[in-house]
Amino acid sequence: MKPFIKKQTFYTFLIIxxxxxxxxxxxxxxxxxxxxxxxxxxxxxxxxxxxxITNGYTGLFSLALGGLIGIGAYxxxxxxxxxxxxxxxxxxxxxxxxxxxxxLLPALLVGAMLAVIIGTLFTWPSLRLKGHYLALASLAxxxxxxxxxxxxQNVTRGAKxxxxxxxxxxxxxxxxxxxxxxxxxxQLFKIRHGAAMIAIREDDTLAQLSGINLTKxxxxxxMVSAFFAGAGGALWVHYTNIVSPGSFRLAVIFTxxxxxxxGGQGSISGAIIxxxxxxxxxxxLRPLEEGGTIAGIDFPQLYGLTQIIMAVFLIILLIKRPLGxxxxxxxxxxxxxxxxxxxxxxxxxxx
Amino acid sequence: MNPILSNALQQLVNALTIGSIYALLAIGFSxxxxxxxxxxxxxxxxxxxxxxxxxxxxxxxxxxxxAGAFAGAVLAGIVGLIIERGAFRPLRGAPExxxxxxxxxxxxxxxxxVIMFLGPQPQSFKxxxxxxxxxxxxxxxxxxxxxxxxxxxxxxxxxxxxxTTRTKMGIAMRATANNLNACRLMGINVNLIIAVAFFVGSFxxxxxxxxxxxKYSIFNxxxxxxxxIKAFIGALIGGIGSLEGAVIGGFLLGILEVLVVVLLxxxxxxxxxxxxxxxxxxxxxxxxxxxxxxxxx
Numbered sequence: 001m002k003p004f005i006k007k008q009t010f011y012t013f014l015i016i017x018x019x020x021x022x023x024x025x026x027x028x029x030x031x032x033x034x035x036x037x038x039x040x041x042x043x044x045x046x047x048x049x050x051x052x053i054t055n056g057y058t059g060l061f062s063l064a065l066g067g068l069i070g071i072g073a074y075x076x077x078x079x080x081x082x083x084x085x086x087x088x089x090x091x092x093x094x095x096x097x098x099x100x101x102x103x104l105l106p107a108l109l110v111g112a113m114l115a116v117i118i119g120t121l122f123t124w125p126s127l128r129l130k131g132h133y134l135a136l137a138s139l140a141x142x143x144x145x146x147x148x149x150x151x152x153q154n155v156t157r158g159a160k161x162x163x164x165x166x167x168x169x170x171x172x173x174x175x176x177x178x179x180x181x182x183x184x185x186x187q188l189f190k191i192r193h194g195a196a197m198i199a200i201r202e203d204d205t206l207a208q209l210s211g212i213n214l215t216k217x218x219x220x221x222x223m224v225s226a227f228f229a230g231a232g233g234a235l236w237v238h239y240t241n242i243v244s245p246g247s248f249r250l251a252v253i254f255t256x257x258x259x260x261x262x263g264g265q266g267s268i269s270g271a272i273i274x275x276x277x278x279x280x281x282x283x284x285l286r287p288l289e290e291g292g293t294i295a296g297i298d299f300p301q302l303y304g305l306t307q308i309i310m311a312v313f314l315i316i317l318l319i320k321r322p323l324g325x326x327x328x329x330x331x332x333x334x335x336x337x338x339x340x341x342x343x344x345x346x347x348x349x350x351x
Numbered sequence: 352m353n354p355i356l357s358n359a360l361q362q363l364v365n366a367l368t369i370g371s372i373y374a375l376l377a378i379g380f381s382x383x384x385x386x387x388x389x390x391x392x393x394x395x396x397x398x399x400x401x402x403x404x405x406x407x408x409x410x411x412x413x414x415x416x417x418a419g420a421f422a423g424a425v426l427a428g429i430v431g432l433i434i435e436r437g438a439f440r441p442l443r444g445a446p447e448x449x450x451x452x453x454x455x456x457x458x459x460x461x462x463x464x465v466i467m468f469l470g471p472q473p474q475s476f477k478x479x480x481x482x483x484x485x486x487x488x489x490x491x492x493x494x495x496x497x498x499x500x501x502x503x504x505x506x507x508x509x510x511x512x513x514x515t516t517r518t519k520m521g522i523a524m525r526a527t528a529n530n531l532n533a534c535r536l537m538g539i540n541v542n543l544i545i546a547v548a549f550f551v552g553s554f555x556x557x558x559x560x561x562x563x564x565x566k567y568s569i570f571n572x573x574x575x576x577x578x579x580i581k582a583f584i585g586a587l588i589g590g591i592g593s594l595e596g597a598v599i600g601g602f603l604l605g606i607l608e609v610l611v612v613v614l615l616x617x618x619x620x621x622x623x624x625x626x627x628x629x630x631x632x633x634x635x636x637x638x639x640x641x642x643x644x645x646x647x648x
Contacts, residue, residue: 061448125636133635135390135451136583140628143580147628151621250576251462254455261452303471304463311456311463318449318456319441 016179023171035171036239037280042174043236044275048259049181049268050228056265057189058221059201064123064138065256066248067145068115068226072233073243074149074156076111077165080104080238085164092154104168108234115230116223118145127218130204142250150245161244169238177235181228182268188224197221201266251307258314264326273325282306357490362609368497368566370605371504375559376582377589377597378511379431379552385528385592386548387443389450393434393457394556395579399572401427401557402564403465406476416479424557430461431553432546440542465572473571475564482565500562507555508598514551515594524548528592577624584631590644599642604630 026038047065054062078086078093079102086098102110119141126137149156156162188194196217199207208214237243255278263274285306317324329335376398383391404423408414414422438453478496485494515521527534527544535541563578564570581604589600604627611626634641 055448059446059448061451122632125632125639129635129639132388132390132447132451133587133639136587137632137635139580140584140631143577144625144628147622147625151625250455251459254459257452257455261449265446265448304466307459307463308467311459314456315438315453318445318453322442322445322449 012183019175019179023175027171037283038171039169039174039239041276041279042171042178043232043239044256044259044279045272046174046178046181046232046235047229047256048263048271048275049178049185050225050232051256051260052266052268052271053185053188053197053225053228054221055260056267056271057194057201058197058218059204060127060218060221061132061135062123062138062222062225063135063250063253064119064141064222064226065229066250066253067122067138067142068119068229069233069236069253070142070145070149070243070245070248071115071118072108072111072230073237073247074111074162075114075230076104076107076234077162077237077243078155079107079110080166080168081162081164082166089157089164090154104173104234104238108231111234112227112230115233116226119226119230120219120223123222124215124219127222128215130214139250142248142253146245146249156245159244159246161242161247163242165237165241165243167238167241169235174235174239177231181231182272185224185268193217193220198266255310258310261314261324262317264324264329266328267324267326267330269331270324270326270329273331278310281310285309354490358613360489360491362613363606364491364493364497366606366609367602368500368605369608370602371500372559372563372566372601373578373582373585373604374598374601375504375507375555375562376578377586377601378508378594379554379556380583381586381589381592381594381597382524382528382548382552384586386524386531386545387439387450388447389439389454390583392451392454392579393438393461394552395575395577395582396458396461397427397430397434397553397575398556398560398563398578399570399575400430400461400465401560402476402570402574403469403474404557405561405564406474406570409476416476416482420558420561423561424554427557427560428550428554431549431556434553435546435549440545462572462576469572471572473569475569478565478568496562496566500566503558503562507558511551511555511594520544520547581624581627584627587631588634588641590641593641593643596641596643603642 027035030038047069050068051062051065054060078097079100082101083099086093090098122141122144123134123137126133150158152158153160189198196207196212197220199210199212200214200217204214233248240247259274259278260271261274262277263272264270321327376394379397380391380394383389383394401423404426405416405419408419408422409416412419434457438457439450442450442453482495482499485492487493513521515525523534523539524544524547526537527539527541527548531541534544559578560570560575563574582601585600585604586597587600588603589598590596607630608623608627611623612620615622
């Protein structure tokens, strides 16, 4: 007899239910600082999964994330800002934009769609080519967006930064979107399109010989990734309430690359693990940077130390474990059980 | 001389000065790319470090600028060697994406290292008076810095040309760029060649950084980022992996930058860099192999 509900589907619902319960408890009991950290973990997970779709699953090397986040953040921020703020601070905007004040979801979707459209326009010439052209084209794209954000003062207020964006995204929005993103990404790599992307990563010549249109699937992969990146940018800006051209410069994006590399390329659970570790690690390392006396030794102020430690850690990891912690694998109950059994057997053997 | 012509010549002098620096940077990028297929994001930071070495040497040892500049460039070359040994050689054979990420990590280490030890504030080093002086050729005002920059670049390019075509090491380097594995089978010490390539490229970048610091007389830990990206674009427009291409691309970028500022209305000149980056996208669209490059697919 066919079971009423597939075992896997049941587990999926179970995990979502437990997650919802945890978020409920967290938002009732935790202080602002810890809720903020949790929100950042969620947002970074969203962004790293987005990065993973192009760079991990499809084997492209895109640096477009910064520009995509920027588009998502500015576009959605402008749409949710109040007409009063816009008419005072951005009087040169067109009237219809000054008078719109949308809720989060439509603003987020518009931001994400804009990221897809603009990002794809800039990168498709390089996606047609084999080799490393995307790396430079996507970097140029991110730089163009950053330069436009700092120069188009009538729209973005430039370096004065866009402030006063309402705190519309909370734990429910962030983790809700994360769940949707995880489920969609998982489905994507179960169907033909996702398989084509993985084939491109493994061997593009072979993939082409098997009749896969390289350009088409590379663009698909980029578009999906751009959508999630733009949405992540929108959620992020409604959490920090402020965005400036410096918010998405290369140094910030680099941190997301560390999460991606540490967690594991081509792995959703790896992306979440990496995002969690690297979001929380600087909180531990920050006291080092501020100097002072630790264990009786005087430390001078060492700004930038956190970044250096993380970068060195990253290089060592690249050498020792090039595919990251999860590397093309997913966290699964069966594997975990196997691991525990192995450990138990080993202990038994020792005893 | 009529004013339009003299203005054009004046801008040409500016374009050649900036273009020289981009060409010096683009060469190192191109050499490394042609051998390792690596877009080295740390290259722009080696450029910045060159200027900082001269700053430190002049402040603490009291040698003159010429000796300081040479020592600074050699030190930048050594930084290149260390980068290759520490961050790229252990990764040889790994997925290419990992090399990129590694070069990003190196870039972060260099930038934050400079911030940590010397602070994020802009610095400058003292330039002897005659470099700041200008002379007039007809109506064209030329500064000694501009002449020095172009002369140094031409000399270095000539030396590089001699090195790559007339010396055994240089020929081996070109052969390695052509086919690394075949060279290894022919008994060429590929590790040595790659190390030399990094040293030469970083030395050139160091010289570029020092010339940049002399021209603008101010630099900070992030100075190398934008020239670095632009030099990559120059190398790509000229034809990636080709030395002549890198030089042509570098000069072309300098000319384009000056043209944008001269021809466009002043309120658009803030968008100068946007045009440079757009040029990359357009190049990829119509001639992806660049001016001197072989065809790519």
